[in-house]
Amino acid sequence: MATKKTKEINVLFAIFEALPFMKTGGLGDVGGSMPFELKKAGVNVRVIMPKFDTIPEEYKSRMTHVADFNVPLAWRNQYCGIEKLMYRGMVFYFVDNEYYFRRGAPYGFFDDGERIAFFSKAVVEAMDHLPNFKCDILHCNDWHTALAPVFLREFYRGQKVWDDVKTVLTVHNMKFQGKYSDYVLGDVLGLAGIKAAEDQLRCPGKAVNYLRGGLSYTDAITMVSPTYADEVKNPFFGEELEDVLCRRQNILRGIRNGIDNTNYNPATDKALKDKFTVDDISGKAACKKKLQKELGLKEDPDVPIISLISRLTPQKGCDLITRVFDEIMGLGAQVIILGTGDKKYEDAFKGFAYRYGENFRLLLKFDEMQSHRIYAGSDILLMPSVFEPCGLSQMIAMTYGTLPVVRETGGLKDTVRPYNKFTGEGNGFSFAHINAHELLFTLKDAVTLYRENKEAWDKLRDTAMREDFSWDGPSREYKKLYEELLGR
Numbered sequence: 001m002a003t004k005k006t007k008e009i010n011v012l013f014a015i016f017e018a019l020p021f022m023k024t025g026g027l028g029d030v031g032g033s034m035p036f037e038l039k040k041a042g043v044n045v046r047v048i049m050p051k052f053d054t055i056p057e058e059y060k061s062r063m064t065h066v067a068d069f070n071v072p073l074a075w076r077n078q079y080c081g082i083e084k085l086m087y088r089g090m091v092f093y094f095v096d097n098e099y100y101f102r103r104g105a106p107y108g109f110f111d112d113g114e115r116i117a118f119f120s121k122a123v124v125e126a127m128d129h130l131p132n133f134k135c136d137i138l139h140c141n142d143w144h145t146a147l148a149p150v151f152l153r154e155f156y157r158g159q160k161v162w163d164d165v166k167t168v169l170t171v172h173n174m175k176f177q178g179k180y181s182d183y184v185l186g187d188v189l190g191l192a193g194i195k196a197a198e199d200q201l202r203c204p205g206k207a208v209n210y211l212r213g214g215l216s217y218t219d220a221i222t223m224v225s226p227t228y229a230d231e232v233k234n235p236f237f238g239e240e241l242e243d244v245l246c247r248r249q250n251i252l253r254g255i256r257n258g259i260d261n262t263n264y265n266p267a268t269d270k271a272l273k274d275k276f277t278v279d280d281i282s283g284k285a286a287c288k289k290k291l292q293k294e295l296g297l298k299e300d301p302d303v304p305i306i307s308l309i310s311r312l313t314p315q316k317g318c319d320l321i322t323r324v325f326d327e328i329m330g331l332g333a334q335v336i337i338l339g340t341g342d343k344k345y346e347d348a349f350k351g352f353a354y355r356y357g358e359n360f361r362l363l364l365k366f367d368e369m370q371s372h373r374i375y376a377g378s379d380i381l382l383m384p385s386v387f388e389p390c391g392l393s394q395m396i397a398m399t400y401g402t403l404p405v406v407r408e409t410g411g412l413k414d415t416v417r418p419y420n421k422f423t424g425e426g427n428g429f430s431f432a433h434i435n436a437h438e439l440l441f442t443l444k445d446a447v448t449l450y451r452e453n454k455e456a457w458d459k460l461r462d463t464a465m466r467e468d469f470s471w472d473g474p475s476r477e478y479k480k481l482y483e484e485l486l487g488r
Protein backbone atom coordinates (compact mmCIF):
# COMPACT_ATOMS: atom_id res chain seq x y z
CA MET A 1 0.00 0.00 0.00
CA ALA A 2 1.38 3.42 -0.92
CA THR A 3 2.05 5.63 2.08
CA LYS A 4 0.76 9.19 2.04
CA LYS A 5 3.67 11.56 1.41
CA THR A 6 3.39 14.65 3.57
CA LYS A 7 4.99 17.86 2.41
CA GLU A 8 8.19 18.78 4.23
CA ILE A 9 7.91 21.73 6.63
CA ASN A 10 10.35 24.57 6.00
CA VAL A 11 11.42 26.33 9.18
CA LEU A 12 13.53 29.46 9.39
CA PHE A 13 15.07 29.33 12.87
CA ALA A 14 16.07 32.81 14.05
CA ILE A 15 18.38 33.09 17.03
CA PHE A 16 21.13 35.36 18.34
CA GLU A 17 23.48 32.63 19.58
CA ALA A 18 24.43 29.20 18.23
CA LEU A 19 27.48 27.08 18.95
CA PRO A 20 30.15 27.00 17.58
CA PHE A 21 29.62 30.56 16.28
CA MET A 22 28.45 32.37 19.42
CA LYS A 23 27.66 31.33 22.97
CA THR A 24 27.25 33.37 26.14
CA GLY A 25 24.98 30.85 27.91
CA GLY A 26 22.36 28.17 27.41
CA LEU A 27 20.87 29.93 24.36
CA GLY A 28 24.09 29.21 22.45
CA ASP A 29 23.82 25.51 23.32
CA VAL A 30 20.23 25.41 22.12
CA GLY A 31 21.00 27.28 18.89
CA GLY A 32 23.80 24.83 18.18
CA SER A 33 21.81 21.67 18.85
CA MET A 34 18.05 22.07 18.44
CA PRO A 35 18.04 22.82 14.68
CA PHE A 36 20.03 19.65 14.00
CA GLU A 37 17.61 17.62 16.06
CA LEU A 38 14.59 19.15 14.33
CA LYS A 39 16.17 18.13 11.08
CA LYS A 40 16.60 14.58 12.36
CA ALA A 41 12.87 14.62 13.20
CA GLY A 42 12.15 15.34 9.53
CA VAL A 43 11.80 19.14 9.48
CA ASN A 44 13.65 21.18 6.85
CA VAL A 45 15.35 23.78 9.08
CA ARG A 46 17.67 26.63 8.23
CA VAL A 47 19.19 28.84 10.89
CA ILE A 48 19.59 32.61 10.65
CA MET A 49 21.73 34.63 13.07
CA PRO A 50 23.90 37.77 13.08
CA LYS A 51 27.35 37.69 11.51
CA PHE A 52 29.34 38.72 14.57
CA ASP A 53 32.96 39.69 14.04
CA THR A 54 33.92 37.30 16.86
CA ILE A 55 32.85 34.23 14.86
CA PRO A 56 36.05 32.17 14.42
CA GLU A 57 37.86 32.86 11.15
CA GLU A 58 37.72 29.18 10.12
CA TYR A 59 33.94 29.63 9.68
CA LYS A 60 33.94 33.19 8.36
CA SER A 61 36.37 32.28 5.61
CA ARG A 62 34.04 29.54 4.35
CA MET A 63 30.90 31.70 4.15
CA THR A 64 29.50 32.55 0.73
CA HIS A 65 27.49 35.61 -0.18
CA VAL A 66 23.95 34.72 -1.26
CA ALA A 67 22.05 38.01 -1.23
CA ASP A 68 22.03 41.65 -0.28
CA PHE A 69 19.22 44.12 0.09
CA ASN A 70 18.26 47.10 2.19
CA VAL A 71 16.22 46.93 5.37
CA PRO A 72 13.88 49.81 6.13
CA LEU A 73 13.89 50.65 9.83
CA ALA A 74 11.75 53.76 10.42
CA TRP A 75 13.67 56.53 8.53
CA ARG A 76 16.74 54.33 8.04
CA ASN A 77 17.49 52.16 5.05
CA GLN A 78 20.26 49.83 6.15
CA TYR A 79 22.43 47.45 4.15
CA CYS A 80 21.93 43.78 4.85
CA GLY A 81 24.03 40.97 3.38
CA ILE A 82 23.14 37.32 3.74
CA GLU A 83 26.10 34.96 3.99
CA LYS A 84 25.67 31.22 3.94
CA LEU A 85 27.64 28.42 5.56
CA MET A 86 26.99 24.68 5.43
CA TYR A 87 27.86 23.36 8.84
CA ARG A 88 27.36 19.69 9.77
CA GLY A 89 24.82 19.39 6.97
CA MET A 90 22.79 22.41 8.11
CA VAL A 91 22.37 25.71 6.25
CA PHE A 92 23.29 28.66 8.46
CA TYR A 93 22.52 32.16 7.20
CA PHE A 94 24.39 35.09 8.71
CA VAL A 95 22.95 38.59 8.64
CA ASP A 96 25.81 40.86 7.70
CA ASN A 97 25.93 44.50 8.72
CA GLU A 98 29.23 45.63 10.15
CA TYR A 99 27.81 48.80 11.69
CA TYR A 100 25.56 46.70 13.94
CA PHE A 101 27.51 43.48 14.46
CA ARG A 102 31.21 44.35 14.31
CA ARG A 103 31.34 45.11 18.03
CA GLY A 104 33.48 42.46 19.76
CA ALA A 105 30.48 41.20 21.79
CA PRO A 106 26.86 40.34 21.01
CA TYR A 107 25.15 42.57 23.58
CA GLY A 108 25.72 45.45 25.93
CA PHE A 109 25.66 48.49 23.65
CA PHE A 110 23.76 51.76 23.94
CA ASP A 111 21.90 51.02 20.71
CA ASP A 112 20.98 47.39 21.37
CA GLY A 113 17.33 48.31 20.86
CA GLU A 114 18.12 49.43 17.31
CA ARG A 115 20.53 46.56 16.50
CA ILE A 116 18.03 43.98 17.64
CA ALA A 117 15.15 45.62 15.78
CA PHE A 118 17.35 45.62 12.68
CA PHE A 119 18.06 41.92 13.04
CA SER A 120 14.36 41.05 13.45
CA LYS A 121 13.40 43.13 10.41
CA ALA A 122 16.28 41.69 8.38
CA VAL A 123 15.09 38.16 9.17
CA VAL A 124 11.63 38.96 7.80
CA GLU A 125 13.01 40.73 4.72
CA ALA A 126 15.41 37.84 4.10
CA MET A 127 12.53 35.44 3.46
CA ASP A 128 12.16 37.02 0.05
CA HIS A 129 15.85 36.53 -0.78
CA LEU A 130 16.72 32.96 0.29
CA PRO A 131 17.25 30.84 -2.81
CA ASN A 132 15.13 27.65 -3.01
CA PHE A 133 13.54 28.18 0.37
CA LYS A 134 9.91 29.08 0.96
CA CYS A 135 9.48 29.61 4.68
CA ASP A 136 6.44 27.96 6.29
CA ILE A 137 7.33 28.59 9.93
CA LEU A 138 9.41 31.40 11.36
CA HIS A 139 10.70 30.09 14.68
CA CYS A 140 11.94 32.98 16.85
CA ASN A 141 13.90 32.75 20.08
CA ASP A 142 13.81 35.25 22.93
CA TRP A 143 13.45 39.01 22.81
CA HIS A 144 16.21 39.39 20.20
CA THR A 145 13.84 38.04 17.56
CA ALA A 146 10.50 38.80 19.21
CA LEU A 147 9.86 41.77 16.93
CA ALA A 148 9.88 39.59 13.82
CA PRO A 149 6.24 38.44 14.27
CA VAL A 150 5.27 42.09 14.89
CA PHE A 151 6.95 43.33 11.70
CA LEU A 152 5.65 40.35 9.75
CA ARG A 153 2.03 41.17 10.52
CA GLU A 154 2.25 44.96 10.48
CA PHE A 155 4.40 45.52 7.37
CA TYR A 156 4.23 42.38 5.26
CA ARG A 157 0.67 41.11 5.64
CA GLY A 158 -1.09 40.28 2.40
CA GLN A 159 2.07 39.76 0.40
CA LYS A 160 2.65 36.36 -1.14
CA VAL A 161 6.02 35.49 0.41
CA TRP A 162 4.92 36.29 3.93
CA ASP A 163 1.17 35.86 4.17
CA ASP A 164 1.04 32.16 5.00
CA VAL A 165 4.05 32.14 7.31
CA LYS A 166 3.20 31.02 10.84
CA THR A 167 5.31 32.14 13.77
CA VAL A 168 6.55 30.40 16.92
CA LEU A 169 8.23 32.33 19.71
CA THR A 170 10.26 30.28 22.17
CA VAL A 171 11.11 32.09 25.38
CA HIS A 172 14.27 30.88 27.06
CA ASN A 173 14.09 33.42 29.88
CA MET A 174 11.26 35.86 30.68
CA LYS A 175 13.73 38.09 32.52
CA PHE A 176 15.21 39.45 29.31
CA GLN A 177 12.66 41.52 27.42
CA GLY A 178 14.12 44.54 25.68
CA LYS A 179 12.50 47.56 27.33
CA TYR A 180 12.91 51.00 25.77
CA SER A 181 11.40 54.42 26.05
CA ASP A 182 8.48 55.41 23.89
CA TYR A 183 10.60 57.12 21.28
CA VAL A 184 11.69 53.79 19.74
CA LEU A 185 8.14 53.18 18.51
CA GLY A 186 8.49 55.90 15.91
CA ASP A 187 12.20 56.48 15.56
CA VAL A 188 13.38 52.85 15.41
CA LEU A 189 10.45 50.55 14.81
CA GLY A 190 8.44 52.80 12.51
CA LEU A 191 5.27 51.70 14.30
CA ALA A 192 4.15 55.03 15.76
CA GLY A 193 0.59 55.73 14.76
CA ILE A 194 -0.29 52.07 14.30
CA LYS A 195 -2.59 51.86 17.27
CA ALA A 196 -2.74 48.06 17.56
CA ALA A 197 1.03 47.83 17.56
CA GLU A 198 1.47 50.63 20.06
CA ASP A 199 -1.00 49.01 22.45
CA GLN A 200 0.52 45.57 22.18
CA LEU A 201 4.13 46.65 22.51
CA ARG A 202 3.63 48.96 25.44
CA CYS A 203 3.30 47.60 28.96
CA PRO A 204 0.38 49.34 30.67
CA GLY A 205 1.69 52.72 31.80
CA LYS A 206 5.25 51.69 31.04
CA ALA A 207 7.92 51.39 28.40
CA VAL A 208 7.90 49.74 25.02
CA ASN A 209 8.67 46.07 25.46
CA TYR A 210 9.91 43.94 22.54
CA LEU A 211 9.11 40.60 24.17
CA ARG A 212 5.59 41.74 24.95
CA GLY A 213 5.14 42.59 21.28
CA GLY A 214 6.33 39.16 20.20
CA LEU A 215 4.12 37.36 22.71
CA SER A 216 1.12 39.37 21.52
CA TYR A 217 1.66 38.84 17.79
CA THR A 218 3.04 35.31 17.49
CA ASP A 219 0.90 32.32 16.51
CA ALA A 220 2.40 30.02 19.15
CA ILE A 221 4.42 30.55 22.31
CA THR A 222 6.66 27.94 23.86
CA MET A 223 8.53 28.03 27.16
CA VAL A 224 11.50 25.75 27.58
CA SER A 225 9.97 23.43 30.17
CA PRO A 226 6.41 22.44 31.12
CA THR A 227 6.72 23.70 34.71
CA TYR A 228 8.05 27.09 33.58
CA ALA A 229 5.14 27.37 31.14
CA ASP A 230 2.81 27.12 34.15
CA GLU A 231 4.90 29.34 36.40
CA VAL A 232 5.09 32.31 34.02
CA LYS A 233 1.37 32.91 34.34
CA ASN A 234 2.09 34.03 37.92
CA PRO A 235 3.51 37.45 38.78
CA PHE A 236 6.60 36.03 40.50
CA PHE A 237 7.81 34.37 37.29
CA GLY A 238 5.94 36.36 34.65
CA GLU A 239 8.19 39.41 35.00
CA GLU A 240 5.24 41.77 34.48
CA LEU A 241 4.13 40.00 31.32
CA GLU A 242 1.90 37.45 33.08
CA ASP A 243 -1.21 39.29 31.81
CA VAL A 244 -0.36 38.64 28.19
CA LEU A 245 0.66 35.04 28.97
CA CYS A 246 -2.65 34.39 30.77
CA ARG A 247 -4.54 35.99 27.92
CA ARG A 248 -2.75 33.82 25.38
CA GLN A 249 -2.49 30.62 27.41
CA ASN A 250 -4.36 28.70 24.72
CA ILE A 251 -1.33 29.07 22.44
CA LEU A 252 1.26 28.59 25.21
CA ARG A 253 2.98 25.27 25.89
CA GLY A 254 6.14 24.02 27.57
CA ILE A 255 8.67 21.89 25.71
CA ARG A 256 11.80 20.96 27.63
CA ASN A 257 15.17 21.70 26.07
CA GLY A 258 17.50 18.82 25.35
CA ILE A 259 21.27 18.62 25.50
CA ASP A 260 23.59 17.91 22.64
CA ASN A 261 24.80 14.34 23.08
CA THR A 262 27.66 14.88 20.66
CA ASN A 263 29.06 17.82 22.64
CA TYR A 264 28.25 16.46 26.11
CA ASN A 265 29.22 12.82 26.17
CA PRO A 266 31.74 11.45 28.68
CA ALA A 267 32.53 8.55 26.35
CA THR A 268 33.80 10.78 23.56
CA ASP A 269 34.44 14.21 25.12
CA LYS A 270 37.59 15.75 23.61
CA ALA A 271 38.12 17.86 26.73
CA LEU A 272 38.71 14.71 28.78
CA LYS A 273 41.82 12.53 28.77
CA ASP A 274 39.94 9.74 30.52
CA LYS A 275 36.59 8.78 29.04
CA PHE A 276 33.86 6.88 30.82
CA THR A 277 30.36 5.49 30.41
CA VAL A 278 27.60 4.43 32.74
CA ASP A 279 28.73 0.82 32.33
CA ASP A 280 32.42 1.54 32.85
CA ILE A 281 32.64 4.41 35.28
CA SER A 282 36.32 3.98 36.21
CA GLY A 283 37.40 6.95 34.08
CA LYS A 284 35.37 9.30 36.28
CA ALA A 285 37.72 8.75 39.23
CA ALA A 286 40.65 9.54 36.91
CA CYS A 287 38.88 12.74 35.79
CA LYS A 288 38.42 13.72 39.42
CA LYS A 289 42.09 13.13 40.21
CA LYS A 290 43.17 15.19 37.19
CA LEU A 291 40.76 17.99 38.10
CA GLN A 292 42.14 18.15 41.63
CA LYS A 293 45.66 18.26 40.20
CA GLU A 294 44.77 20.92 37.61
CA LEU A 295 43.32 23.17 40.30
CA GLY A 296 45.92 22.47 42.98
CA LEU A 297 43.41 20.79 45.29
CA LYS A 298 44.42 17.87 47.52
CA GLU A 299 44.26 14.70 45.41
CA ASP A 300 41.86 12.76 47.57
CA PRO A 301 39.33 10.42 45.94
CA ASP A 302 37.13 10.37 49.03
CA VAL A 303 36.50 14.07 49.48
CA PRO A 304 33.38 15.14 47.57
CA ILE A 305 33.75 17.90 45.00
CA ILE A 306 30.86 20.37 44.83
CA SER A 307 30.81 22.61 41.75
CA LEU A 308 28.90 25.57 40.44
CA ILE A 309 29.13 26.35 36.71
CA SER A 310 26.97 29.35 36.16
CA ARG A 311 26.34 32.99 35.53
CA LEU A 312 26.78 34.67 38.92
CA THR A 313 23.44 36.46 39.12
CA PRO A 314 20.46 36.58 41.50
CA GLN A 315 18.55 34.13 39.24
CA LYS A 316 21.10 31.41 39.90
CA GLY A 317 20.66 31.54 43.67
CA CYS A 318 23.91 33.37 44.43
CA ASP A 319 22.28 35.10 47.42
CA LEU A 320 21.50 31.72 48.96
CA ILE A 321 25.01 30.42 48.36
CA THR A 322 26.81 33.47 49.75
CA ARG A 323 24.48 33.49 52.79
CA VAL A 324 25.61 30.00 53.91
CA PHE A 325 28.99 29.76 52.25
CA ASP A 326 30.87 29.41 55.54
CA GLU A 327 28.62 26.51 56.52
CA ILE A 328 29.05 24.94 53.06
CA MET A 329 32.81 25.03 53.52
CA GLY A 330 32.24 23.47 56.94
CA LEU A 331 30.92 20.33 55.22
CA GLY A 332 34.52 19.37 54.47
CA ALA A 333 34.07 19.16 50.71
CA GLN A 334 36.15 20.74 47.96
CA VAL A 335 34.24 23.53 46.21
CA ILE A 336 34.76 24.89 42.68
CA ILE A 337 33.03 27.87 41.13
CA LEU A 338 33.38 28.55 37.41
CA GLY A 339 31.46 31.64 36.38
CA THR A 340 31.21 35.33 35.76
CA GLY A 341 28.51 37.79 36.59
CA ASP A 342 27.49 40.54 38.99
CA LYS A 343 30.35 42.29 40.70
CA LYS A 344 28.81 41.94 44.15
CA TYR A 345 28.87 38.14 43.87
CA GLU A 346 32.30 38.03 42.26
CA ASP A 347 33.61 40.17 45.13
CA ALA A 348 31.90 38.04 47.77
CA PHE A 349 33.38 34.86 46.32
CA LYS A 350 36.81 36.51 46.09
CA GLY A 351 36.58 37.11 49.84
CA PHE A 352 35.70 33.46 50.43
CA ALA A 353 38.54 32.36 48.16
CA TYR A 354 40.93 34.31 50.38
CA ARG A 355 39.54 32.63 53.50
CA TYR A 356 39.18 29.10 52.17
CA GLY A 357 42.26 28.84 49.98
CA GLU A 358 42.82 25.17 50.73
CA ASN A 359 39.48 23.73 49.61
CA PHE A 360 37.89 26.38 47.40
CA ARG A 361 38.78 27.34 43.84
CA LEU A 362 37.21 30.39 42.21
CA LEU A 363 37.51 30.60 38.43
CA LEU A 364 36.06 33.91 37.30
CA LYS A 365 35.95 33.28 33.56
CA PHE A 366 33.98 31.65 30.78
CA ASP A 367 35.84 28.51 29.75
CA GLU A 368 33.99 25.88 27.74
CA MET A 369 36.72 23.21 27.87
CA GLN A 370 37.32 23.60 31.58
CA SER A 371 33.58 23.40 32.23
CA HIS A 372 33.58 19.91 30.70
CA ARG A 373 36.45 18.82 32.95
CA ILE A 374 34.61 20.16 36.00
CA TYR A 375 31.35 18.43 35.05
CA ALA A 376 33.26 15.16 34.65
CA GLY A 377 35.48 15.39 37.72
CA SER A 378 32.94 16.63 40.26
CA ASP A 379 30.53 14.66 42.45
CA ILE A 380 27.85 17.28 43.08
CA LEU A 381 26.59 20.21 40.98
CA LEU A 382 24.99 23.05 42.86
CA MET A 383 22.11 24.83 41.11
CA PRO A 384 19.83 26.53 43.63
CA SER A 385 18.08 28.80 41.12
CA VAL A 386 15.38 31.22 42.19
CA PHE A 387 13.78 30.52 38.83
CA GLU A 388 15.04 28.36 35.98
CA PRO A 389 13.26 28.27 32.61
CA CYS A 390 14.89 24.94 31.76
CA GLY A 391 18.52 24.82 32.82
CA LEU A 392 21.07 22.79 30.94
CA SER A 393 23.79 22.51 33.57
CA GLN A 394 21.87 20.02 35.71
CA MET A 395 21.26 17.78 32.69
CA ILE A 396 24.88 18.02 31.57
CA ALA A 397 26.06 17.20 35.10
CA MET A 398 23.84 14.12 35.32
CA THR A 399 25.13 12.91 31.97
CA TYR A 400 28.63 13.03 33.48
CA GLY A 401 27.54 11.20 36.66
CA THR A 402 27.59 14.35 38.79
CA LEU A 403 24.49 14.62 40.97
CA PRO A 404 22.63 17.92 41.02
CA VAL A 405 21.38 19.76 44.11
CA VAL A 406 18.65 22.05 42.83
CA ARG A 407 15.68 24.14 43.85
CA GLU A 408 12.33 22.81 42.67
CA THR A 409 11.49 25.32 39.99
CA GLY A 410 10.99 25.35 36.21
CA GLY A 411 13.05 22.84 34.28
CA LEU A 412 14.92 21.80 37.42
CA LYS A 413 11.65 20.41 38.76
CA ASP A 414 10.99 18.64 35.47
CA THR A 415 14.39 16.94 35.28
CA VAL A 416 15.58 16.28 38.85
CA ARG A 417 13.76 13.72 41.01
CA PRO A 418 14.91 14.04 44.62
CA TYR A 419 16.53 11.10 46.40
CA ASN A 420 14.07 9.16 48.49
CA LYS A 421 15.95 7.57 51.36
CA PHE A 422 13.21 4.98 51.93
CA THR A 423 13.04 3.63 48.41
CA GLY A 424 16.44 4.71 47.07
CA GLU A 425 14.70 6.32 44.07
CA GLY A 426 15.74 9.58 42.44
CA ASN A 427 18.46 11.09 40.30
CA GLY A 428 19.59 14.01 42.47
CA PHE A 429 18.60 16.22 45.38
CA SER A 430 16.18 19.12 45.63
CA PHE A 431 14.59 21.58 48.01
CA ALA A 432 11.41 23.61 47.76
CA HIS A 433 11.83 27.13 49.10
CA ILE A 434 14.09 30.06 48.36
CA ASN A 435 15.82 29.54 51.66
CA ALA A 436 19.56 29.38 52.24
CA HIS A 437 19.33 26.86 55.06
CA GLU A 438 17.11 24.53 53.05
CA LEU A 439 19.86 24.61 50.46
CA LEU A 440 22.50 23.95 53.10
CA PHE A 441 20.64 21.01 54.66
CA THR A 442 19.97 19.44 51.27
CA LEU A 443 23.61 19.83 50.32
CA LYS A 444 24.56 18.30 53.65
CA ASP A 445 22.29 15.30 52.93
CA ALA A 446 24.04 14.85 49.59
CA VAL A 447 27.52 15.03 51.12
CA THR A 448 26.52 12.62 53.89
CA LEU A 449 25.12 10.12 51.40
CA TYR A 450 28.30 10.39 49.35
CA ARG A 451 30.43 9.63 52.40
CA GLU A 452 28.31 7.06 54.17
CA ASN A 453 26.32 5.10 51.64
CA LYS A 454 28.34 4.36 48.55
CA GLU A 455 25.85 1.81 47.31
CA ALA A 456 22.95 4.29 47.37
CA TRP A 457 25.14 6.99 45.80
CA ASP A 458 26.22 4.72 42.96
CA LYS A 459 22.62 3.75 42.28
CA LEU A 460 21.58 7.42 42.10
CA ARG A 461 24.48 8.18 39.79
CA ASP A 462 23.62 5.23 37.59
CA THR A 463 20.00 6.43 37.30
CA ALA A 464 21.12 10.00 36.57
CA MET A 465 23.48 8.88 33.79
CA ARG A 466 20.78 6.76 32.16
CA GLU A 467 18.26 9.63 31.93
CA ASP A 468 17.21 10.56 28.43
CA PHE A 469 17.91 14.27 28.09
CA SER A 470 18.25 14.04 24.34
CA TRP A 471 16.29 16.17 21.89
CA ASP A 472 14.36 13.18 20.52
CA GLY A 473 11.16 13.81 22.49
CA PRO A 474 11.30 17.63 22.38
CA SER A 475 11.97 17.77 18.64
CA ARG A 476 8.97 15.52 17.97
CA GLU A 477 6.85 17.91 20.05
CA TYR A 478 8.05 20.91 18.03
CA LYS A 479 7.30 19.08 14.82
CA LYS A 480 3.78 18.35 16.06
CA LEU A 481 3.34 22.03 16.90
CA TYR A 482 4.45 23.08 13.39
CA GLU A 483 2.01 20.59 11.86
CA GLU A 484 -0.83 21.90 13.99
CA LEU A 485 -0.06 25.49 12.98
CA LEU A 486 -0.01 24.58 9.30
CA GLY A 487 -3.09 22.37 9.58
CA ARG A 488 -1.22 19.32 8.30
Ligand code: ADP
Pocket residue numbers: 024025026027029309310311338339340365366367368371390391392393394396
Ligand atom coordinates in the same frame (compact mmCIF):
# COMPACT_ATOMS: atom_id res chain seq x y z
P1 ADP B 1 21.67 30.02 31.42
O1 ADP B 1 21.42 29.85 29.96
O2 ADP B 1 20.54 30.61 32.18
O3 ADP B 1 22.95 30.73 31.70
P2 ADP B 1 21.79 27.11 31.47
O4 ADP B 1 21.97 26.11 32.57
O5 ADP B 1 20.58 26.92 30.61
O6 ADP B 1 21.85 28.56 32.08
O7 ADP B 1 23.05 27.05 30.49
C1 ADP B 1 24.28 27.48 30.90
C2 ADP B 1 25.31 26.97 29.91
O8 ADP B 1 26.46 27.82 29.98
C3 ADP B 1 25.79 25.56 30.23
O9 ADP B 1 26.23 24.96 29.03
C4 ADP B 1 26.98 25.85 31.16
O10 ADP B 1 27.89 24.78 31.18
C5 ADP B 1 27.57 27.06 30.48
N1 ADP B 1 28.32 27.94 31.36
C6 ADP B 1 27.85 28.80 32.30
N2 ADP B 1 28.87 29.49 32.86
C7 ADP B 1 30.00 29.05 32.27
C8 ADP B 1 31.39 29.37 32.41
N3 ADP B 1 31.80 30.31 33.25
N4 ADP B 1 32.27 28.74 31.61
C9 ADP B 1 31.86 27.80 30.73
N5 ADP B 1 30.59 27.45 30.56
C10 ADP B 1 29.66 28.06 31.31
